Amino acid sequence: MDQPRCGVRPLTAPTVDLHLHSTASDGSLPPAEVVRRAAAANLTAIALTDHDSVAGVTEAVVTAADLGLRVVSGCEFSVAAPWGEMHVLGYFIPLGHAGVEEFLERCRADRLRRAREIVEGLQAWGVDITADEILAEANGAAIGRPHVARVLVRRGTVPTMDEAFQQFLGRGRPAFVEKVLPTFKEVANLVHGVGGIVSAAHLRERASRSLLIRLKDEGLDAVETRHPSHSPDHRSRITDIALSLNLLRTGGSDWHGGGGADNSHSSVGSEMVPLEWLDAMDTFRAGLISP
Ligand code: AMP
Ligand code: MN
Ligand code: MN
Ligand code: MN
DSSP states (O other), rough: OOOOOOOOOOOOEEEEEEEETTTTTOOOHHHHHHHHHHTTTTTTTEOOBTTTTOTHHHHHHHHHHHEEEEEEEEEEEEEEEEEEEEEEEEESSTTTHHHHHHHHHHHHHHHHHHHHHHHHHHTTTTTOOOOHHHHHHTSSOOOHHHHHHHHHHTTTTSSSHHHIIIIISSSTSSSSOOOOOOHHHHHHHHHHHHOOEEEEEEOOGOOOOHHHHHHHHHHHEEEEEEEETTEEEEEEEHHHHHHHHOOEEOOOOBBBBSSSSTTTTTOOTTTTTTTHHHHHHHHOOOOOHHH
């Protein structure tokens, strides 16, 4: 019974990917294509977690319905941290919510201000580039440094996106410009206010017990343990802290489309996150909503 037959792929446990980007922010594939690739990778569910936007979610949900795949509405926020910037994943973000849209619109407007300043910084460094080129590359998405990096690669200024970050765009480099960052608490309150779940993304070596205790006090529900940037040591340490603090676990590939995986981004489904983690998030939410 239920033994895999010779030549038939053995049944594997259902897996999900809770960290994915599309052209709604700095990903290179449209939401529908992200969903098709997720279905082709045999995933049961995904969360679309674009930076400062849920604009891709409707397209993803519509495409996924025909493929038997579940899409969770997510968003990756940037917040202030003692070391500069921290990323926060919000899950179960309702679409068309006025308060959420107002908040995200402010974040995207600040990204636009920053993109223009980045271009000025590059020009001051002698790089031949215009704001219009970057805006065209972003095509209305939540604009970020990857849009700038792609233009720099296309123009031949640098050979790779990584080089664009190393030479110009990374923290401490000549064209780096800080975002105006909300506090963690502001974002946690926003997400909780609409019934969502808050997870701390890719903390790597920053994930100390004391940091997570402080964040939990301020509304943290979960922590991303499985992420391409996490070493085996990060994974086991963060998992231990999460379990001891009774935090949920999340994980995902942080795929931005294409094949150009680096140390921080891999391909859809690669983190093999069990469906049980999403089930636990559903159960947790149900407990918050019903009395
Ligand atoms: P921003 O949202 O404008 O601060 O840009 C950060 C984004 O840049 C991250 O979400 C990644 O998608 C991307 N990124 C960061 N470092 C690199 C790198 N070295 N190579 C390619 N993409 C990167
Ligand atoms: Mn990104
Ligand atoms: Mn991130
Ligand atoms: Mn991400």
